[in-house]
Amino acid sequence: MLQDTFFDTKSTINCRGKIINLSAPLVMGVINVGPNSFYDGGKYRTRWEIIKRSDNLLNEGASILDIGAATTRPGSLLTTASNERNYLMPALDIVLKEFPDAIISIDTYHSSIAEEAIEKGAHIINDISAGAFDPDMFATVARLQVPYIIMHIQGTPENMQVNPHYDDIIMDITRYFAEKVYHLQQLGLHDIIIDPGFGFGKSLQDNYELLSKLDYLKIFELPVLVGLSRKSMINKVLGTTPDQALNGTTALNTVALEKGAKILRVHDAREAAQTIQLIKMLNQKN
Secondary structure, three states, X not given: OHHHHHOOOOOEEEEOOXXXXXXXXXXXXXEEOOOOOOOOOOOOOOHHHHHHHHHHHHHOOOOEEEEEOOOOOOOOOOOOHHHHHXXXXXXXXXXXXXXXXXXXXXXXXXXXXXXXXXXXXXXXXXXXXXXXXXXXXXXXHHHHOOOEEEEOXXXXXXXXXXXXXXXXXXXXXXXXXXXXXXXXXXXXXXXXXXXXXXXXXXXXXXXXXXXXXXXXXXXXXXXXXXXXXXXXXXXHHHOOOHHHOHHHHHHHHHHHHHOOOOEEEEOOXXXXXXXXXXXXXXXXXX
């Protein structure tokens, strides 16, 4: 039931002394500062653009800002750490200076970028590869003792959408996370967030089966983040473009919340925050 999934007892993560309460879901607002993002690449490059974007997200209801500079669109090559640094670090410096109280997540699969960003003042590492693209990442986040988002991906961005296959997508992803979580906990890291990775090495049917069974991931007793915002799994069904996919995003975010998602990673913070508010009211009436 909704009442069982919307609230739970495992409700906090420690972001370098700042405690985030996840007893009710939160919004993570996306700030893509690289040039090649699938939706808003190149829109947030100048100091003013980054400040305005951050301010808008926070005012519209985002509790976390997720800054990234490496494109992960299907067919893209992995970004080098040096190239990623050139875009990401100036943006991080701006956000840290202008919004010192903001909780900042860094979207990276490079351990060197993760360490530098945390040393500057970021709070969370969001890794689409769950350590697979950099063998030093697990040890780095464990040493830094910061919350770590691990995402499921099959392959790499370059080849992930070339005939992805699962024997049983829920069982395969459950085994994947079980191995990753065990390894991280053995290293002494406990603030772990799991992201099933919609659109990352999954067919259209895989994505919808995964969403329909998202509540299976409650077995880990860890917060679940979902990134459905304006993705092709919406556009392929509705015949829309990413620019037209806000309504579809809201619809799928509603399903994700009902199935226990704790963080909505989105481009549109106001609509996501309103969705959470409405479902909270629905929960109170049941």
